[in-house]
Amino acid sequence: MLTSKLVEIENLSKHFRLARGKYLHAVDKVSLDIFEGETLGLVGESGCGKSTLGRMIIKLYTETEGTLRFAGENISGSMRSSRRREFSRKVQMIFQDPYSSLNPRMTVKDIIAEGPDAYGLWTGKERDKKVSFWLERVGLHASHASRYPHEFSGGQRQRIGIARALAMEPKLVICDEPISALDVSVQAQVINLLRDLQVEQKLTYLFIAHDLSMVRVVCDRMAVMYLGQIVEVGSAEDVYDKPQHPYTQALVQANPIPDPAVEKARTRRLIDGEISSPVNPQPGCRFAPRCPHVMDKCRSVSPLLHEVAPGLQRAACHLLVH
């Protein structure tokens, strides 16, 4: 099922300078591939760098070091404006907050057509027709075109955000917590819409989320981040059902299952402590201060991602090196 690589990330880092000699390592030496047509889930707790990584892929941030390739082409560093223009059309983003991500002073029609207008994709005659098509495709009504964002509910606004992203006919869509601001009953509507559109438009998704259950169900593969680094990656099934890295195990353990019978029978091994600071991090494994299996080596040598099970499951932990 896995086909060619759409995005290749190699040793990518983003360090934000806070003060002289003080750097926040938001993303640190991340290597990850996104295959064409897949949904890759990127999970981790707040502050782990998952959104920063998403924004680096769409070139909202320029990397501190490392290389980034999109469809085989190196897009690291600053891009010439003509190349950037071409690239931006193929990669679109859906944001978490459907309230702050839509301009309140623009009509829905202008919001959806803004990108195509800038690229001259639609002729004047086509414009209304295309807007109606996308509105109806995301489950809204063509007559909504001349309304303003405040006239819509959160779920409807998220549909407008999806229509805006897809009107550009992108290849890769970065969904940054696209459902976490929505109500439970509406989340499922948006998830099913995203899935239908993926099949229909042959899209590749990077699905950034903190909801482990949702990622397990909707993603093909999942990557787990902790303090700027990927600690485990593999098929969603393997990573959730057979987590290898102690942090992934802790996440799965802490994830509540909506079934009291399961919850009652569960003995939880919870990890203590909280995520440490990403400012000038110490050498060694980032998870070492909270890890129940920590060894001396963990505090001095950073573990690298390596294959831990047959297939594509990889984890970064000294325990798993044989």
Add this chain to the structure above:
Amino acid sequence: MNYNDGRKPLLEVRDLAVEFATWGGSVQAVRGVSFEVFPGEILAVVGESGCGKSVTFQTLMGLIPCPPGKVVRGSAKLGGRDLIGLSNREMEKIRGKDLGMIFQDPLTSLNPTMTVGNQIGEVIRKHRNASSAEARKETLELLRLVQIPEPESRIDQYPHQFSGGMRQRIMIAIALACRPQVLIADEPTTALDVTIQGQILELLKKLQREINMAVVLITHDLGVVAAVADRVAVMYAGEIVETGSAEEIFARPSHPYTVGLQHAIPNPLRPDRGAIKPIPGSPPDLFSPPAGCSFAARCPSAMDVCTSFGPPAFAVERKNSADTGKRYSACWLHHQAAPTSLREVVTHAHV
């Protein structure tokens, strides 16, 4: 579970209705809710945003500004005393002492200019007339109770020096300072990461067991409910649509909305992609709620009666006879005249 076997409820709310006056008309946020909280139980109140779950409990705590808020009708008896209509001064004696509350966002709920020790101690001094020295001693004990490491040095720090999970522990310590009979926890883990959420939920469970306090957990997260709740009340559009033990609600939901909610959330143990089924449409506008059942417009088994008459709370049979909690469902499908073919939608949805 015989948590309320013949016991009297601590808190008994009957037909509570709350409205808010706005420029656009009045919003009927809570539309006649009735429920009990029994000693030592964890009652989860589940519902989506705007369903009235927070307003219900803020009303009980006297935290709704009136106007624009207004209690239209109903009573809320805590130990025989009606909380509705109490003056602010009378309410102050109850708030914090008999009823404690913690909120979703611990940073905005704490005073940034006071040390956490003073914020916890304030409650003890105020409600118990304790001296500063006594209050400090008690505060240290509370910090230990909520498992804050190194309480002796942490007591003199300010909220910004604590992480989100630690701040929520401080909030819990403040709420517990006077050993309330009922602790109302309004989305206590929503702002926290999942590993920290696990720690806070375990703490709440431990406290509820150790000091035999009743906890009302207001949440939208069915996973959290499954993890800690004894009993569940499901709210929709300002009403309680179903109540019962957590086991019953999950294994045999008896209201189409509860069934819909359960199908709408992912279960990682049943990771079939087609398993997520959304509830079509959106909740009704509470400026002018529908005449009949508020869920009728989204309900797959709606009947003619549903759109014109609001359903009463029908008693639902419990499968587990050891389970003594009351089980109600506000759905016409439980009326004896409802066609069995439609009734199966609820009764067999989860078998």
